Amino acid sequence: MTSLLSISRSRRARTTTALVGAVAAVLALSSCSAGTSAAGTSSSPTPATLQLGWIANSENGGPYLAEKNGYYAKNGVDITIKPGGPTTTVEPLVASGKALVGLSSVDTIARAVNEGADLVIVGATLQINPMSVMSLASKPVNTLKELEGKRFCVQTSGVAITDGILKANGVDKSKVEYVNADFDPSPLVSGQCDAFEAFSNNQPVTLKLQGVDTKVFPMSDYGYHLWGDVLFTTKEALKDPTKRAAVEGIVKSVAEGWQDAIADPDASAQYVVDGPGKNQKLDLAQQKLQAAAFVPLIKTSGTTEDGLLTMSKAGIAQNIATMRSEKISGDLDALFDTSLLSEIYKDGPTLD
Template identity: 50%
Template structure:
């Protein structure tokens, strides 16, 4: 799981697509028999976080949509926004706040869909000494990575907690300080450290920041304004999103399939652990398939959700507006008033 999910700061040819290095991507749209090449830039490594995209590729959804999709893994040194803005990638995945910051620096980017409706950022504690709310952290020691301090200051203030009433202990992403008793709680990702400790026999509890007002979508679909303005490219984008939704629908219904593809095909070179990837896949499902997406469709961006993202970004000094950052018309064309495709 990417450390950038909290707040932006974070191989072989396959049927219907490929995992490869980035190349210039100038798609063309034509008749139904024409195949259009597109480069899909992932926001992180080729692990189960991207299982819906793998299924869309492996299941032939991209191909049926007239797309030859090259899936490019990301990583800690990959900046998605510049690749999309320059045309080296047709579409990419990134956190909403990272895209907003890029726009402020002049990048002509827009968000057209959101995979993770609930941000995986969470506060983890030991089950034998659980911490279940922000208020429970008053007087306690919270292990926080340096990149998360600003976020947690804003999070506590939004929940009526004085940040100074919580002792921040600098940590990395290894949860050992929690197990060793050096901290009472640990800034984690619901899809990462709790699973790591579970496999070691350590029982934990965790609460999502998203359940306490932290509205920040992750693995959001980002495209260039030029793509949205070009009729042919926009049509391709609708096809990319439709196939992606189909892949994610299958992944939500059968996360074991997504885990298998990550381990045996798309992330094979990473030598991923099958049991861990399955647990991780299962932990992603409720963050993606929320009551709202069950009503409006996966990747959906409701007015209320957009407003929550804008408010959360505003709390850390990122100012934007719905019209400036988001475009909901692509998903409207994908779903045509339905909740599935």
């Protein structure tokens, strides 16, 4: 039975491969991708892809600055940085090996692991989660409790998380009216809702530049402790010496890139505007503000002690507690691998 099945399966597989190959050949008129050779010797840099979760802007200043300053090459990686977007599928791309390292959020990765993805988190960019409640300064919502009786703009994909936070803080969810929103903050400005679930380093900054003052408080004040923009790869990659070295190289380069970006946020913004974001003609003033807004989220007392991207024991425990409150089950300890960070910071928290 098994053998029969596997024979017919492999035959069908071959036909399908041929078929799909033909379709792909027709469609891929110009894109002949160079086969990535796995055999990377220590002397030649290993080709690897870093998949971002969002478009090329200050949010990704660290990874891009690392490329500009040659850190990936120095750390033995021939890097390709792929920007993301609203519907980017970072976890599948990393799980399938199309990208070696990806940027995403802790809980999404945990859920993917529970569904059978072989993923592991190796570094944490945002030590403080930027998810916040934003309201108009003229009509402020000051506490989570004040959301009761208000209309709250939440992204469809964020409903489950928000439910968890409200419940954990004794807010009567039945009194909060969710309004569907996307990343665009216009529903708040146009009065379709009273509060907007925002990222403190994004919408409040852009609105401020447009002359709209907002009141913002972070969800981390209410026990929401998830790191943001974490770097993750597959457990399988960490077992392969070449790939492991490349992952370590990427983590180290990103840390070095952020070190530069934090030292001079304006220069980081300037590079993002002139370099990776040049085709979007980003607003320099806005990018500078955004880059500055990232600094306190990335550089904390913890990172001063242990280095950027650090994943402290206490931090891991807080992340796990938050995920438990979101009803995420499984062996969450195994989600975090700090061995690469230990290796990178073996000579102290500053990189050179």
